[in-house]
Amino acid sequence: MVPITYYLGLAIILFILGILGVILRRNAIVTFMSLELMFNSANLVFIAFSRYYQSLDGQMFVFFVLAVAAAEVAVGLALMVAIFRSKHSIDVDQMSNLKG
Amino acid sequence: MSGATLFFIAMAVVIIGTAVGMLVSRNTIYSALLLILNFSAVAVLYLQLGAPFIALAQISVYAGAIMILFLFVIMLLGVEQLSSKENLHWQRPIAILFGIILMGVAAYLLIVKGGNPQPLPAPGANFANPTDIGTSLFTHYLLPFEVTSLILLVAVIGAIVLTKTEKRKSELDHSQAASNVETFDREKEA
Numbered sequence: 001m002v003p004i005t006y007y008l009g010l011a012i013i014l015f016i017l018g019i020l021g022v023i024l025r026r027n028a029i030v031t032f033m034s035l036e037l038m039f040n041s042a043n044l045v046f047i048a049f050s051r052y053y054q055s056l057d058g059q060m061f062v063f064f065v066l067a068v069a070a071a072e073v074a075v076g077l078a079l080m081v082a083i084f085r086s087k088h089s090i091d092v093d094q095m096s097n098l099k100g
Numbered sequence: 101m102s103g104a105t106l107f108f109i110a111m112a113v114v115i116i117g118t119a120v121g122m123l124v125s126r127n128t129i130y131s132a133l134l135l136i137l138n139f140s141a142v143a144v145l146y147l148q149l150g151a152p153f154i155a156l157a158q159i160s161v162y163a164g165a166i167m168i169l170f171l172f173v174i175m176l177l178g179v180e181q182l183s184s185k186e187n188l189h190w191q192r193p194i195a196i197l198f199g200i201i202l203m204g205v206a207a208y209l210l211i212v213k214g215g216n217p218q219p220l221p222a223p224g225a226n227f228a229n230p231t232d233i234g235t236s237l238f239t240h241y242l243l244p245f246e247v248t249s250l251i252l253l254v255a256v257i258g259a260i261v262l263t264k265t266e267k268r269k270s271e272l273d274h275s276q277a278a279s280n281v282e283t284f285d286r287e288k289e290a
Contacts, residue, residue, distance in 0.1 A: 001222065002108045003218060004220055005211075005217045006105075016199045016203055017116070017123060020196065024192055030123075030131050036162070047149050048149060054221065056232060060236055063154065064241075073169060074169065077170070078259035078260075084177050090177065
């Protein structure tokens with residue numbers, strides 16, 4: 001089969017792409033989607049190690065990460081809708097009301 | 101190169117390609133659709149890693165519910181494309197440079213210091229069947245399970261409260277303030 005370092009390398013590449021997406025994109029919804037990409041890479045590492053150690057704990061963690069990510073996306077998108085109602089834009093460069 | 105390695109490389113190419121496409125695309129709906137493809141390919145990789153329950157949970161929760169929620173919000177707000185005037189031009193090359201440095205460090209750790217990686221051990225026939233996962237959820241992981249249900253309830257309440265329109269409340273305040281002024285005037289006259 002495939003050694004575990006292949007899966008870890010893929011997860012690291014996905015994580016770095018997620019970070020670049022959060023930093024570089026101005027559209028707040030694409031920022032959220034890059035956050036989901038980072039969650040995915042962490043899940044991949046969990047499941048790879050669950051297979052490596054032949055233990056079920058990694059998959060249980062992924063189960064909980066999935067549920068909490070779903071809750072976080074719901075609240076985050078509700079926040080986006082509320083912000084859009086007042087500013088009529090979801091450009092993160094324009095959300096600078098708290099700037100000193 | 102065994103068949104498993106070829107399959108992994110094919111899936112990895114799809115995953116990285118769709119991730120890069122999601123980052124680069126100017127249209128938000130294309131980004132969301134590419135991310136759905138990304139999640140499905142990662143679910144297939146979970147199948148190869150011997151996690152069938154989590155693979156199908158990933159497809160039904162991530163690709164099926166979360167991304168549909170994203171698409172709903174994108175189409176509700178009508179923000180398919182932002183106007184492209186970028187203020188901080190110097191950020192992009194520096195971020196990409198740091199990303200490449202981080203990837204280089206990770207590649208060094210994985211390849212040079214990784215030692216001689218053995219192929220992953222094959223799991224038993226009944227490695228991660230739903231019976232074991234259910235038993236583990238209700239015995240070892242009972243507390244996180246109950247707390248997760250609480251988290252989901254709080255998320256539903258939060259989402260409803262955040263998007264509630266304030267108009268009726270302000271009308272109520274106006275009518276309340278008007279009636280207060282009326283009673284005050286009447287008391288003054290009396």
